[in-house]
Amino acid sequence: MLPEPIKKFIEIFSTLPSIGTRQATRLAFKLISSGRAKIDETAKAVDDLRYLKTCANCFFVHQNRDNLCDICRDSNRRQNIIAIVEKETDLISLERTKKFKGRYLVLGELSKTGVLESIQKLRLNHLKDWIKKQGGQAEEIIIAINPTTFGDLNASMIAKELSSFAKKITRLGRGIPTGGEIEFADEETLGQALERRI
Amino acid sequence: MLPEPIKKFIEIFSTLPSIGTRQATRLAFKLISSGRAKIDETAKAVDDLRYLKTCANCFFVHQNRDNLCDICRDSNRRQNIIAIVEKETDLISLERTKKFKGRYLVLGELSKTGVLESIQKLRLNHLKDWIKKQGGQAEEIIIAINPTTFGDLNASMIAKELSSFAKKITRLGRGIPTGGEIEFADEETLGQALERRI
Numbered sequence: 226m227l228p229e230p231i232k233k234f235i236e237i238f239s240t241l242p243s244i245g246t247r248q249a250t251r252l253a254f255k256l257i258s259s260g261r262a263k264i265d266e267t268a269k270a271v272d273d274l275r276y277l278k279t280c281a282n283c284f285f286v287h288q289n290r291d292n293l294c295d296i297c298r299d300s301n302r303r304q305n306i307i308a309i310v311e312k313e314t315d316l317i318s319l320e321r322t323k324k325f326k327g328r329y330l331v332l333g334e335l336s337k338t339g340v341l342e343s344i345q346k347l348r349l350n351h352l353k354d355w356i357k358k359q360g361g362q363a364e365e366i367i368i369a370i371n372p373t374t375f376g377d378l379n380a381s382m383i384a385k386e387l388s389s390f391a392k393k394i395t396r397l398g399r400g401i402p403t404g405g406e407i408e409f410a411d412e413e414t415l416g417q418a419l420e421r422r423i
Numbered sequence: 424m425l426p427e428p429i430k431k432f433i434e435i436f437s438t439l440p441s442i443g444t445r446q447a448t449r450l451a452f453k454l455i456s457s458g459r460a461k462i463d464e465t466a467k468a469v470d471d472l473r474y475l476k477t478c479a480n481c482f483f484v485h486q487n488r489d490n491l492c493d494i495c496r497d498s499n500r501r502q503n504i505i506a507i508v509e510k511e512t513d514l515i516s517l518e519r520t521k522k523f524k525g526r527y528l529v530l531g532e533l534s535k536t537g538v539l540e541s542i543q544k545l546r547l548n549h550l551k552d553w554i555k556k557q558g559g560q561a562e563e564i565i566i567a568i569n570p571t572t573f574g575d576l577n578a579s580m581i582a583k584e585l586s587s588f589a590k591k592i593t594r595l596g597r598g599i600p601t602g603g604e605i606e607f608a609d610e611e612t613l614g615q616a617l618e619r620r621i
Binding site: 233272 | 424425426427428429431432435436439440441442445446448449450451452453454455456459462463464465466467468469470471472473474475484485486493494510511512515518531
């Protein structure tokens with residue numbers, strides 16, 4: 226009953242994160258009813274993503290002529306304090322705090338197998354090589370990976386691998402989120418909050 | 424900090440229904456990391472929506488050479504039983520039941536002002552003209568508008584306007600949804616379920 230372009234749209238959009246068939250359908254009709262100009266603009270917005278490059282240093286996206294992203298080019302940032310994140314969106318969240326003045330290494334989403342993928346190994350080796358060239362030890366490496374059971378496992382694996390490459394290897398603090406309630410915190414979180422009391 | 428194409432993508436996608444800034448950001452990075460072929464395919468899926476036409480009879484989308492959608496062309500469907508819906512997605516939901524063998528009139532989303540927009544008046548007049556040409560009275564008009572306070576208001580307004588154009592004007596049944604629990608039904612729903620007991 227649905228015309229081919231709508232079926233195709235739904236098929237493609239429902240493979241994207243947290244978009245189901247229903248939302249994809251609603252999106253299609255919303256776009257159609259918004260008219261040709263809106264369709265053009267939206268298609269172009271998708272298409273223009275092709276022009277993005279990956280930073281040769283930290284693997285975040287950029288559009289600069291040389292191979293470095295804005296963060297890695299910024300001489301006001303301390304290049305030898307490195308936060309290792311899984312995803313670009315994690316980097317964005319950390320940037321929003323305006324409290325981190327180092328740079329990043331984007332590792333890519335960790336698989337649930339507990340083994341690093343070859344691209345992730347390459348990126349870690351790339352960091353090691355960079356640190357070697359800079360004198361052998363970074364000031365600090367912050368492993369900013371989600372504090373899940375699975376994330377913890379990966380974090381300690383990475384920490385071990387990088388142990389000789391930084392004066393300090395840290396992870397993000399743990400405890401009750403600001404605005405959270407003790408009554409509703411799970412045991413694990415509350416335990417961590419107690420151990421790391423300030 | 425974000426390159427222009429990503430900012431633009433987020434700006435455009437976050438205006439779409441139930442996509443916020445966060446989800447738009449996640450979508451952008453997902454597409455970028457899926458590579459150029461996926462970006463192409465997605466941009467094309469959006470762009471191809473431009474080829475859709477609107478049925479001259481019921482205003483649903485189609486891609487046929489003449490001006491009628493598949494439903495309006497279908498000689499197995501009773502053209503003089505008409506369900507009036509707000510949105511294309513409502514039509515799709517009704518089609519999924521496989522229980523309706525008439526045809527539709529897509530009215531477009533009703534504004535919250537309680538007044539029909541000019542395009543909606545045009546569509547209703549179009550239906551009236553069609554019914555006149557067919558002999559003056561449709562078998563049945565089902566006003567399939569959401570049973571909200573506001574939808575009810577619009578429905579009775581439309582019912583009044585069409586009263587002389589159909590032998591029967593109906594609305595969808597009301598009561599407890601299948602699988603629903605009496606304990607958790609709101610008073611209004613339960614009242615309706617009682618009044619319309621079967």
